[in-house]
Structure formats: C-alpha cells, structure tokens
Amino acid sequence: MERDINLNRLAVFVALVQAGSFTAAAEQLGMTKAMVSQHVARLEQELGVTLLVRSTRRMSLTEAGAAFHADCVRILAETEAAIERVSENRDAPRGTLRLTASLDYGTAVVAPALASYMLTYPQVQVDLVLSDHLSDLIAERFDLAIRGGSLRDSTLRATRLSGFRQLVVASPSYVARAGTPKRPEDLATFAWVAMSALSSPLTWTFTHAKGGRTTVRVRAVAQANNASAVRALVLASAGAAILPDYLVEDDVRAGRLKVLLPTYRLPEGGIHAVYPGQRPPAKVRAFIDHLAASIAAG
Structure with missing residues (x-):
C-alpha cells in the first residue's frame, strides 16, 4: 500500500537523532520544539510505525527507528551529492x-x-x-x-554565431568553356549543380552593389543533397553552383574555383x-x- 510521506520530515528526524533532544534539534533547525515534535509524530503516523520512545528525561530509537534512521542518513547524503553534481554541471563544463x-x-x-x-x-x-x-x-x-x-x-x-555569404562559383576550366557571366541572367545558359536540400534550389535573387534586384531561374544538369558533394562536382568542372563562403574560400584563394558575378550579392545565411x-x-x-x-x- 502506497503512503503519502512528506520527505522534509526525514531531515527533521535525522537532525533530532543527531542533536539528541527536541530542544537541541529545534535550535539547530530554527524551529520551535513543538514543531519538531509535530513533524516526528506525523512522520510516525505516515509510516505507521513508532520511531522513538520518549520519556521526560530521554528519548531512544526503536529497532524500526534505528533502521529507518540509517536509511534516512544515506538518502539525505545521496540527495546532497546529487545536488552538488547538478551544481557542478551548472558552474563548470564537464x-x-x-x-x-x-x-x-x-x-x-x-x-x-x-x-x-x-x-x-x-x-x-x-x-x-x-x-x-x-x-x-x-x-x-x-x-x-x-x-x-x-x-x-x-x-x-x-x-x-555568425553569418556567411553565398557565392556563385565555378572551376577555371568550366569558365573557359562557358564564358564569364556579366549579369545574373547569363547564368540561365550555364550548366548548374543544384543543392537539392534547399527549398528552392533553382531560383535565386541577386542584388547589385548599386541597387536593383534580379531573380534568375537556372538549369540543373546535376544535383546533390549535400554542399560538400556539390563542391566536389563543381571542382570537377561539372558546372557552376552557389555555395557558402566557408566551404569554398580556400578553393578560391588557391585558384581551384572562381567567384562569378562579384558585384552582385545573394541573401546572407x-x-x-x-x-x-x-x-x-x-x-x-x-x-x-x-x-x-x-x-x-x-
């Protein structure tokens, strides 16, 4: 049968046993002597067992009370350790x-x-x-x-954390074949490697440095669901693509890829x-x- 036990009373009970008297426990806990006595009496009632034998001069634990006290000490120690571990995770990376x-x-x-x-x-x-x-x-x-x-x-x-630019890139050998685009509309004739994971991988809106916006629809000859795979296809001269700057900046510096339409910008991510x-x-x-x-x- 389940019992509704107020767990706060466990701490009062342990403090009472440790202090040795209701008066000393009351001072330690910041309670009245009557409150300490009431907590213990209610705990006994909730458990359905007698924990303490009281007289006018002394108190002693019953056999059940001694066993319960040992369990309470362990439970409270484990609770304190659990709280300390949570605090450590809050205060220090671990x-x-x-x-x-x-x-x-x-x-x-x-x-x-x-x-x-x-x-x-x-x-x-x-x-x-x-x-x-x-x-x-x-x-x-x-x-x-x-x-x-x-x-x-x-x-x-x-x-x-940061933003990133989206760049139109192609290999030098592909640009040599297809030519260098002057306007976003020129991309309509380019072979395109699309990032299929995007919601709209073939429609792009460009903004010129001097103002004005142009929306272009490109023609895909290949697609991949991962930006690294798109980059690999572009490096192999399969066509042009739009890729994030953090993925291609080393290729651009090394000359493996060229940035097309540098005076135009795409929305930043x-x-x-x-x-x-x-x-x-x-x-x-x-x-x-x-x-x-x-x-x-x-």
Whole structure:
C-alpha cells in the first residue's frame, strides 16, 4: 500500500537523532520544539510505525527507528551529492557534450573548434553527429545543434554565431568553356549543380552593389543533397553552383574555383547555436562562446 510521506520530515528526524533532544534539534533547525515534535509524530503516523520512545528525561530509537534512521542518513547524503553534481554541471563544463551539425559546416568549422575546446575543458567528452537531417534535439537527446539558415522550431533557444555569404562559383576550366557571366541572367545558359536540400534550389535573387534586384531561374544538369558533394562536382568542372563562403574560400584563394558575378550579392545565411531549455549547462554555454570566438578569429 502506497503512503503519502512528506520527505522534509526525514531531515527533521535525522537532525533530532543527531542533536539528541527536541530542544537541541529545534535550535539547530530554527524551529520551535513543538514543531519538531509535530513533524516526528506525523512522520510516525505516515509510516505507521513508532520511531522513538520518549520519556521526560530521554528519548531512544526503536529497532524500526534505528533502521529507518540509517536509511534516512544515506538518502539525505545521496540527495546532497546529487545536488552538488547538478551544481557542478551548472558552474563548470564537464560530462558529455552531444551535438549535431550539418556535414559541411560540421567538418569545416565545428570539428576543429571542438578539438581546441576539449583541450581547454578536459573534463568534457564530445559526441558529434554530422547530418543534414534536421534533428529533434529533445527526442534524440542532443545538448546542442549548430544550424544554418532560418530557424523553424520556436520552442528552442538560439544564439546567432555568425553569418556567411553565398557565392556563385565555378572551376577555371568550366569558365573557359562557358564564358564569364556579366549579369545574373547569363547564368540561365550555364550548366548548374543544384543543392537539392534547399527549398528552392533553382531560383535565386541577386542584388547589385548599386541597387536593383534580379531573380534568375537556372538549369540543373546535376544535383546533390549535400554542399560538400556539390563542391566536389563543381571542382570537377561539372558546372557552376552557389555555395557558402566557408566551404569554398580556400578553393578560391588557391585558384581551384572562381567567384562569378562579384558585384552582385545573394541573401546572407546565418549560423546559430540552438539548444533546448532556458538554462543550458556550463558545457553548452562554454562551447557556444568558444565556437563564436573561433569563428571570429577565423
């Protein structure tokens, strides 16, 4: 049969046994002697057993009371330890940081930042899951997600880490074959490698540096559901594509890719750290700060 036990009375009972008298326990707990006596009497009533034998001069534990006291001491000690562990997780990064990011951004930016983060916080272990699938953070037990683009789940908290430019790129050999576009409309004749994971991979709106907007629909000869795969196809001269700057800036510097239409801009994307709950643990807060600093140092 289940009993409705007020667990606060356990602490009063343990304090009474430790103090040795109702008067001393009352002083220790900041209660009246009558309140201490009432708590113990109600605890006995809730348990259905006698815990203490009282006389005018002394009190002693019954056999059941002695066994129950030992259990209460253990329970309170474990509770205190659990509270201390939670406080440690709140105040100092420790434990396992489970996070997810897209394949391309996770490889190019998040993984290197995690390596230096682990050197700074050696008490944190890392579980990084790279996927272009939009994970359910709560159901899949992620502490954190690094996401690009627009945010869809309003129940999650988000911190903006940075933005990125979207660039039209092609290999020098493809440009030699297709020519250099002067206006966005010229892209309509280009072979296009599309990012199929986007909601509208073939329609793009460009803004000129001097103002004015132009919307163009391109013709796909190939598509892939991952930006790294699109990049590989473009490097192999399959056609032109729009890719994030963080993925192609090394290729552009090395001359493996060329930026087309440099006087035009596409809408910038945002990179966000997304997490459940109003108060993320220290390991999450520390990594968000660390990643933001790593991106800024760039």
